[in-house]
Amino acid sequence: MLNADRYAMLGLGEIFDKVTAGERLSLEDGELLYNCPDITAVGALAHHVRTRMHGDRTYYVLNRQVNYTNICVNGCLFCAFQRERGQQGAYVMQPSDIVDRVLDDKGTPFTEVHIVGGCHPDLPLEWFEDVIRRIKQQRPEIVVKAFTAVEIAHFATLAGIGTAEVLARLKAAGLESMPGGGAEIFAPRVRERICARKATAQEWLRIAGEAHGLGITTNCTMLFGHIESVDDRLDHLDRLRRQQDVSGGFNCFIPLPFLTENSLLKLPEDRRGEHVGLDRLRTIAVSRLLLDNIPHIKAYWVMMGIKMAQTALYFGADDLDGTIVEERIGQEAGASSGQGLTISSLRHMITASGFTPVQRDTHFNPVEATL
Numbered sequence: 001m002l003n004a005d006r007y008a009m010l011g012l013g014e015i016f017d018k019v020t021a022g023e024r025l026s027l028e029d030g031e032l033l034y035n036c037p038d039i040t041a042v043g044a045l046a047h048h049v050r051t052r053m054h055g056d057r058t059y060y061v062l063n064r065q066v067n068y069t070n071i072c073v074n075g076c077l078f079c080a081f082q083r084e085r086g087q088q089g090a091y092v093m094q095p096s097d098i099v100d101r102v103l104d105d106k107g108t109p110f111t112e113v114h115i116v117g118g119c120h121p122d123l124p125l126e127w128f129e130d131v132i133r134r135i136k137q138q139r140p141e142i143v144v145k146a147f148t149a150v151e152i153a154h155f156a157t158l159a160g161i162g163t164a165e166v167l168a169r170l171k172a173a174g175l176e177s178m179p180g181g182g183a184e185i186f187a188p189r190v191r192e193r194i195c196a197r198k199a200t201a202q203e204w205l206r207i208a209g210e211a212h213g214l215g216i217t218t219n220c221t222m223l224f225g226h227i228e229s230v231d232d233r234l235d236h237l238d239r240l241r242r243q244q245d246v247s248g249g250f251n252c253f254i255p256l257p258f259l260t261e262n263s264l265l266k267l268p269e270d271r272r273g274e275h276v277g278l279d280r281l282r283t284i285a286v287s288r289l290l291l292d293n294i295p296h297i298k299a300y301w302v303m304m305g306i307k308m309a310q311t312a313l314y315f316g317a318d319d320l321d322g323t324i325v326e327e328r329i330g331q332e333a334g335a336s337s338g339q340g341l342t343i344s345s346l347r348h349m350i351t352a353s354g355f356t357p358v359q360r361d362t363h364f365n366p367v368e369a370t371l
């Protein structure tokens with residue numbers, strides 16, 4: 001039970017009233033929440049909203065990631081995964097490698113394959129259509145969740161067609177959902193510094209809207225804890241919230257804490273190290289409180305780390321992603337969590353935190369649990 005006096009004493013009385021009445025918070029409210037010294041008060045408000053929306057349910061999915069190439073024309077300053085063509089460690093999977101990975105379930109009968117990669121200089125759109133068709137031929141029941149809005153923009157440039165046409169063609173091949181990567185930070189000052197060649201904020205949001213219009217649901221992310229300010233984060237959340245008001249297809253928001261290893265983006269001491277943990281929890285909480293129109297908040301255990309992802313369940317998060325099996329983007333950047341989780345360890349992670357595990361499909365519909 002939340003105590004109104006506690007919030008009034010912290011200068012959050014108005015926010016408390018809005019949250020309990022289910023009213024939308026302003027960006028100024030977001031700033032107050034970021035500045036509040038009592039992080040448990042902020043967390044309790046977010047937990048109140050999370051519980052109102054999802055009870056004690058915590059969602060997870062049986063999935064597998066495939067990162068088809070690390071060769072990328074964008075060369076983002078923060079990215080530890082990217083390679084130039086010909087550089088040591090650069091790779092591109094063959095379509096058959098990708099299908100083999102989908103067929104080899106390693107004992108986890110996953111229901112989703114999450115495919116993302118670098119913006120390769122010349123893999124054509126047909127290559128991706130072919131990959132999706134082959135997967136759907138062999139495993140029609142698996143949902144293909146693939147390609148960020150940034151990859152879609154890149155495929156469109158290479159093909160000389162519009163992004164809506166790219167999406168329609170990929171949908172016809174079997175694409176059902178898109179992950180939320182590539183959003184990074186929308187504020188132009190930071191975006192130009194950390195990922196100047198990537199699709200712009202306007203393009204990213206437009207493509208998300210186009211996907212939603214075609215019935216392709218998507219997720220959305222924010223890369224935080226680098227050189228962005230609190231205002232940049234709030235601006236990012238605001239742009240997502242406004243896009244969602246218009247197109248409505250975001251399932252889930254995933255705040256991604258920046259991992260510093262092997263990155264060319266060097267941070268001052270106060271932005272790296274273990275002490276940034278509270279900022280991660282606060283960002284989960286503020287996201288839950290501001291994004292009133294996005295149903296789910298994911299604590300992505302790969303980037304958050306397992307212990308902090310568990311804690312985040314008390315700060316507004318209701319989803320942990322899934323089994324994953326293999327993942328390269330976070331691993332290259334120093335993720336300490338390992339690459340995959342078994343079903344039982346995921347479920348244990350949830351029950352040991354005091355929540356009820358709910359296996360879901362890509363669209364967040366609960367499904368019967370595979371034990």
Ligand code: V47
Nearest residue numbers: 079179180181182184219221223256257258259333
């Ligand atoms: O866009 C890259 C981020 C994203 C680093 O939609 C980094 O369900 C931290 O978006 N430290 C890709 N983050 C991953 C992603 C994702 C992951 C899991 C689930 C879903 C989903 C989406 O990873 C990139 C970028 O923001 N990233 N490098 C790094 N050093």
